Amino acid sequence: MVSSINPALKGITVLIPGLLLSFTFDVFTPLVFLVFMITFTLLFSGIPIKKWLLFFSPFILLALGFAWMTMLYTSDAFAGGEHLFSVWRFEVTTGSVMVGISLALRSLCFVSLSLLFILTTDSTKFMLSLMQQLKLPPKITFGILAGYRFLPTFRYEYQVLRQAHRVRGIGRAKGIRERIYQFRRYAIPLMANAIRKAERTANAMESKGFTGSADRTHYHQMKISRKDWMFFGVINGALIITLLASYQLGYLNIFGHRFV
Known part of the structure; x- marks a missing residue:
């Protein structure tokens, strides 16, 4: 196959x-x-x-x-x-x-x-393959993988945010000005959560000994x-x-x- x-x-x-x-x-x-x-x-x-x-x-x-x-x-x-x-x-x-x-x-x-x-x-095997066969730097590889893993959580957080706004009586935006304001209401909390997640992920990787060096061993050998x-x-x-x-x-x- x-x-x-x-x-x-x-x-x-x-x-x-x-x-x-x-x-x-x-x-x-x-x-x-x-x-x-x-x-x-x-x-x-x-x-x-x-x-x-x-x-x-x-x-x-x-x-x-x-x-x-x-x-x-x-x-x-x-x-x-x-x-x-x-x-x-x-x-x-x-x-x-x-x-x-x-x-x-x-x-x-x-x-x-x-x-x-x-x-x-x-997607995970593809990034590992790029790192091992095409010598893509590990910093880029694991950064992309971490960002890809966050995508489903961002979608979930967006849905929770919309439901929270509706519970508080904030309906759908109608005009262009309301849409722009609605975008700001959604974007700022999502960006704040993204920054917090990125910082936690970086600290976790450093605590596990990740340095970004290309001279490393791999659990999954491609x-x-x-x-x-x-x-x-x-x-x-x-x-x-x-x-x-x-x-x-x-x-x-x-x-x-x-x-x-």
Whole structure:
């Protein structure tokens, strides 16, 4: 399962295709890679299909919006080809349609890569992996972890604060001025609690001997195994094969330059 892959290497693995695909402007390359990513995610990630569709579906509408706006505002360098139709003062050509579809498919590729990483990665293991494999300073790592652990408590404190205000007869804000004043009523107590929690956490870490030194032992050892490198090779190998196939078939287009 993808959830057992080293998080740091997994992040690098999904980052490389995202960067390389951003240079392609044809339809074939992102379409083929998107089909591969969807198939790979549904077969090997362990993510329930309903859960994946729940997160992925809204981005389809967003990608369609990207495609439509790109068709209307495509630069002259990419807007060549036959004239199809006009919308107000905007002329839509075959070139602008292809660029718009390409952008939409690339956006969905980025989404599929991001969901594969987000839905299969434990945040704590990810930070430990960054510290052990990519040498992120422990001060930053444990600071981020502590802040992440505080998020649920902030939400609970906010709900308690709202209920306390309602018990005292303070209703919902209606106008802009009341909303600003309400924001101040909520923000100041929450910030005060956050500062107190941060200070207590810092004192607790110092009392346990935390100095922020990179030369330290780890209870949870994050390692990179052969399975992790196989995951890296499969994802990026699929992208390389897609680029080669696109080049051989004459579809590959990088920044408007078509390789035939």
